[in-house]
Amino acid sequence: MAGTALLVAAAPVGKGRLVDAASVLPVLAAVSPAALAGTPTASVVELADPLDPQTVLTRLRAAAMAHGPLTVYLVGQVHLDRRQRQLHMALARTTPATMRYTGFPWHWFTQELRLRPAGSTTIVADLHTDPESWQTLTGHPLDAGPGVALYGRVAPPARRRTVETPSYMKALATVLRSGHRPPLPQLHQQAAAQSLPEGARDLLLASTGAAPVPQQTPPSSSGMDPHAAITAAVEAGRHGEAAAMAAAWEQTALRMHGPGSGEVIHWMEVRADLARFAGEPARSCETWLAVAAARLTAGQAPDSADVEAAADRAHHLWDRVRDPEAVRALGPALVALRRQVPGRQRGTLLLAQRRLEQFHTQQVG
Template structure:
């Protein structure tokens, strides 16, 4: 099966540039696609100093939806937005005052990869942090999700005039130009060994235990699609808003000079997923190995039975009602134990909203996402909290896919009310719902 490679190098133009990110692309581009991917054939997408966050999101989503292994080589710099204090990947037009609107929220990257199977996704990063986000990362490690293996480093502010060199990524590219791609853990260690003067001050990222490769590709995320006329449709990609949910944190350790040895926990083994629904993170609908028993053979009370694997098996086989029933049982149990607005219960509500989408029931998915947003707001979460914004965005997407005008008219007022409270990051969301409702009244 062919692999997919995304080469992304981004940093602001002008004095805000901390690292000359794009300088690494010529070296990476000289590496054969099959070596970059580690597969027999590969497709490569390159983004050099992109300008629009939505454009980056579209390319990332396309790469994440592709079957087979995915490797993302990411070079750039991190900043915090002033409002929510969340890490963002700066783009060409990003300034300290415009981070929220001109940079890519890191949780977008994490969430676009969340439905991919363990062992299918690797993120190789050379990131540079400004002083503010550097302090933030020591208390809030960069979250890369449970199913993505992360290799690389985060460099502190270098204190010199002019941008820093992306020396880690250049070293990785130089090693790959030999025509051989070793295991990523070995490649990571070889790269660090060639820049020993930098690593003591860096935050080093590497998996503690890499998830074993799965024999089947991840379930592709169907195109959510915006409301009619709301943003240009780009292939099978979502054109409005950002992703939702919160993945499990990726642990990191400081370089040796900062008090701890190299190495970090950026991914957990598949058996760690068995704790769900105790974990509040959004699920990775894994593709189980062919020798796994069918879902109906797994007793619900069996602690060794991963409900996400059973759900994935049912979805793959087209048994959507069975998949929803499994998730519904876990949602009910979580609601009984922790309350319907608990993260455990909302986790399973998100699963069910996604399952409705997989089943082609856009109305049920829309309603599910609206209820999730409502629960989060009622629990005191801010309207611009990432999970709240993204739930509203996904409700909006699914509403635009409802094929029955009567059902769309029925849900439209509730969506308009939600959009009045949660406008999201892109302008015109509420106006779009009102316009579409007006058009629906004329049908």
């Protein structure tokens, strides 16, 4: 089976740089694609010092939709934004003041990878921190979500203001250059042993991503994990079956927890993702609009990470709708949402208004 490896090396330009992230790319480039992905054949996508979080998101989404195993290699630094104290991976243009708009939110990794088959996705990370993010991560270790394995290290703040070297990832790449990829726990241990001095304070990441046992009774008589069953249906091209299962679970959650509950909203989000996988951007957009409305109705703030993510996804899918009637039908709701939830990217309301006006002008003409 063919696999995919996504290499992301990013750090701010200028005095905010803590690590020379891009220096590891030539070492990784010397590793065969098969060794990087852990499959006989593989494709490799490389992002060196990306400027825009949307660029990273686009590549991550494409990689997440690929069949076969996926390994994401991350090298860079993580920080908290000043407003919401959410963890972000800093990109080339990121500064402390613009972290929320120019950094890549960590929770986007979990959201984009959550519907991949359990056990098929791995993140390998070599990350550096400032004092604030280090303090947060020592109390709340990084997590990539159920079904996603996470290996690597998080380096503490440097005692002196120097640009560090991604020594863990370089050691890992050196092991892989032999053409042999040992099991991930062993590979992780070898890289850590070769790169970290005795007594190092680095946080070592070694999570298999095992999914928790479902706490609610499934709609059918099966104990199978519903996410695994849905993913299997998507992998087999049975998109209607997958959507039906998600809808059934949503109804179960509605009966057990009530409208607006986290469980119901979760299954709405799953349905939105399934519509995207099925090539139905209009239906996916409509569902993401409903998710944003449900979160706002439940009292979540317009600038909360989950509300903004729903609005951004609705906008992203609406931009991919090509049917003029569907664009005009969904446009007013999206414009209204953007007035309330502009999101991190500037000018989203203006962009939505212009596109809707363009399609109305075409209708009149």
